[in-house]
Amino acid sequence: MIHDDVLSLIGETPIVRLRRLKVENRSEILVKLEAYNPGRSIxxxxxxxxxxxxxxxxxxxxxxxxxxxxxxxxxxxxxxxxxxxxxxxxxxxxxxxxxxxxxxxxxxxxxxxxxxxxxxxxxxxxxxxxxxxxxxxxDPSLFWPDQYNNPDNPRAHASVTATEILADLDFVDALVATVSTGGHVTGLSRTLKQHLPQLVTVAVDAIGSSTFGHPFSTYKMRGIGLAWKPNNLDHSLIDRFHPIADHEGIATSRVLVRHEGIYVGESSGAAIFAALHYAHHHPGHRVLVVAADDGVNYLGESFDTDWLRRHGLGQVLDDSALCDPSGLVRAAITPTHQPMLFETSASTISRTNFAP
Ligand SMILES: Cc1ncc(COP(=O)(O)O)c(C=O)c1O
Structure with a gap:
């Protein structure tokens, strides 16, 4: 196939089933690999x-x-x-x-x-x-896309990314996606929920991020989380919120490459960690995870042993539970922080209880 330029290669990213990093309860975790875009991310x-x-x-x-x-x-x-x-x-x-x-x-x-x-x-x-x-x-002639506030950010996913997913999958029980600007979780949920009204959306954030109203503190994962609540995140479309610790997200991305051959970044690791938790508690469900970027971005950071030790993350290397698929699945079943359920009424959102 001949393309006029590389921008027309954006989209149509593959979906891959996890074969070793999974829960034995007839659930299924599918991962949409956004690293296959020409700029290597969503x-x-x-x-x-x-x-x-x-x-x-x-x-x-x-x-x-x-x-x-x-x-x-x-x-x-x-x-x-x-x-x-x-x-x-x-x-x-x-x-x-x-x-x-x-x-x-x-x-x-x-x-x-x-x-x-x-x-x-x-x-x-x-x-x-x-x-x-x-x-x-x-210089007022500069164009600032302003990804945190620009409605075209979620619109891209509502109109293009979600349509691709619906063309590839006839059903999905849960969507698991990480949040920074809120663009892709909001856009995808908006369209997917119109077609699949039972869909549960799990928003994944870094522990330390303020996106869901918690006080900000620094964390090591990149691409995920924010120091404020982004306008592009529509909370009414989120059913659960799962905060993930640095060691959980980073360990998952490392196990994924070793045992599935899938090189994705730490935010994708965080999303898959949350998906394992969800899948364990929902036998038979099909869970779709959006893996936002390429692990090759982080070869000098979270995939580098020295970097991990220097940044206080030696636990990821030394804790045998975080180094192989079965240990990681066990860790995901009992994570550092439990996910939270959101109950949405017309205009208010309240955190109700801890979700299994
Ligand atoms: C690696 C990575 N993961 C997750 C996200 C979150 O995506 P969104 O901005 O659509 O919430 C981003 C956004 O920059 C990212 O770069």
């Missing part, structure tokens, strides 16, 4: 959608400049689009962004603008946004 889809809408609206003119705050993957996607369509791309990044991600974006011609001073909680997301706002104030 953010290719939202980036393209936001850029194309801005092109239509005239907010982004030929030869213009795109600016965005990014922890990595949206930056890679925008850099790719910029290279293909002739836009200059400025990415506001911080020291937590993996080196290989920065190299990937720089290789595509993006300019990297570093924020080095964190906020009082040790996070960089707020300072990055402030930097973007300052640069936009200096």
């Amino acid at each position: 953010k290719d889809r939202s980036a393209l959608f936001m850029v194309e809408q801005a092109e239509r609206d005239g907010r982004l003119l030929p030869g213009g400049t795109i600016i965005e705050s990014t922890s990595g993957n949206l930056g890679k996607a925008l850099a790719l689009i910029g290279a293909v369509r002739g836009y200059r791309v400025v990415l506001v990044v911080d020291p937590k962004v993996p080196r290989s991600v920065l190299q990937f974006a720089a290789g595509l011609g993006a300019t990297l603008d570093f924020v080095t001073i964190p906020d009082q909680h040790g996070g960089y997301q707020g300072p990055r946004i402030e930097r973007v706002k300052a640069l936009c104030a200096e």
Whole structure:
């Protein structure tokens, strides 16, 4: 098949069944591998959608400049689009962004603008946004996609990603997805729930993130979580919330590559850890996990033994329970933090009880 450019390779990502990392109760865990996009993550889809809408609206003119705050993957996607369509791309990044991600974006011609001073909680997301706002104030011609607030971010998944899933699967009992901007969990749930009204959506977040209203503290997983509640997250579409600890998400991504040959990042590890928990308590259910990015992003971090020890995560290497599929499944059944059920009424959301 001949494609006119690499952007037309975005989407149609494969779904793979887990064969060794599973629960023996007739449940099934399917993983949609977003690393098969040309920018190696799910953010290719939202980036393209936001850029194309801005092109239509005239907010982004030929030869213009795109600016965005990014922890990595949206930056890679925008850099790719910029290279293909002739836009200059400025990415506001911080020291937590993996080196290989920065190299990937720089290789595509993006300019990297570093924020080095964190906020009082040790996070960089707020300072990055402030930097973007300052640069936009200096040059109003810059196009800022604003992934946390731009409705085209969830729309990309509601219209494109969800349609792909419905074409591939005739039913799914549960959708498990990680949350940062809330774009993909919101967009996917919106469309999938219209077609599959019984679908349970499990939103997966990092312990330490404030997305679901908890106080912020730093954590090691990348791409997941936020220091505030994103406007693009529609809580009314979320049925459960499962906070995951660094060691749980990172250990799962390492076991996945060793025992399934699936190289995905730590947020995908977190989602699969949550899916194992859900599957254990729901015999016979089919669980679809969205694996947001490529593990190759983190070869110098969570896949590197020295990095893990230096960052206080030696437990991932030393605890035999976290190093093989059966131990990991046992750990997922009794996780550090229990998932929470949300009960949604017309306009209010209350946390009800701990979910099995
Ligand atoms: C690796 C990774 N996982 C999960 C997410 C969360 O995706 P969303 O922004 O759609 O909530 C992101 C977003 O940047 C990501 O890069």
